[in-house]
Amino acid sequence: MCGRFTLTTPESKLEQRFQMSLDLPYAPNYNTAPTQSVIGIISKQGSRQVTHYRWGLIPFWAKDQKIGSRLINARAETLHEKPSFRHxxxxxxxxxxxxxxxxxxxxxxxxxxxxxxxxxxSPFAFAGLWDTWKKGEQEIHSCTIITTQPNRLMESIHHRMPVILPQEYEDQWLDEKLIDKEALQSLLVPYTEPKMEAYPVSTMVNSPKNNNPDLLERI
Incomplete structure (x- = not known):
């Protein structure tokens, strides 16, 4: 699964890497936890749009927000089967x-x-799904992170890992016109491990109250 992540890259580098203007409040986050606000990108008529999403998907049909805490991740292998994800x-x-x-x-x-x-x-992009939930005047845009089998780097740590999209596949994933299940599924594979590194860090990260650069220090 993916239960915590970071986004600390300077704003200008994010804009350059993801071909967009970050016209949203932004502050480095060293310990992003479920229910917190995350930055996501969608495509509308071929143009990238940046939005804040609440991490933990609340489907439009949900009776209340509580379901979001259970839908922080979605398994790539069963997206087309689950009522919460297939549409x-x-x-x-x-x-x-x-x-x-x-x-x-x-x-x-x-x-x-x-x-x-x-x-x-360098920064990168998780593959995700999003939805909008409304109740009265309340409206929440929320998302979930898709997970897949681990690569060689990750398999000694955990049996799942988030889907990291190579940059050249991001536009394909975001393409509104692409609805072919097989083509989309082919993108949801483990990221190539030679470009990645993993190292142990302090258990301070266990608490979402801790949010500072010290969390990234190797122990």
Missing amino acids: LFKRKRCIILSDGFYEWKRIGNSKQPYYIRMIDH
Whole structure:
């Protein structure tokens, strides 16, 4: 799964990398947790649009917001089967900006957190789905991060990893006109591990109250 991640890259570099203007409030986040606001991109008529999403999908048909805490991730293998995801898989795809994520490796009776990022520290995009939930005057845009099988780097840490889209596939994933299930599914594969690194970090990351650069320090 993916339960915590970071986005600390300077705004100007994000704009350059993702071909957009970040006309939203932005502050580095070293410990993004479910229900918090994340930055996502969708495509409208071929133009990239940047939006804040609440992490934890609230389908439009949900009776209340609580379901979002259970839908922070969506398994790539079953997107076309699950009622919460199958329509969004065709019509409401997004990318979620990140530059690293955390995962916990079980060691005996304890869990050791690891930080995983690109070797060159560059930002990247998770494949995601989004929806809008309304109740009265309240409107919430929310999202979920898609997960897949681990690559060689991740398999010793955890049995799942988030889908990281190579830059050249981002436009295809965002393409509103693309609804072919097989073509979309072919994008949801483990990212190539030679470009990534993973190392143990402090258990301070276990608490979302902790949010500072010290969380990224190797131990």
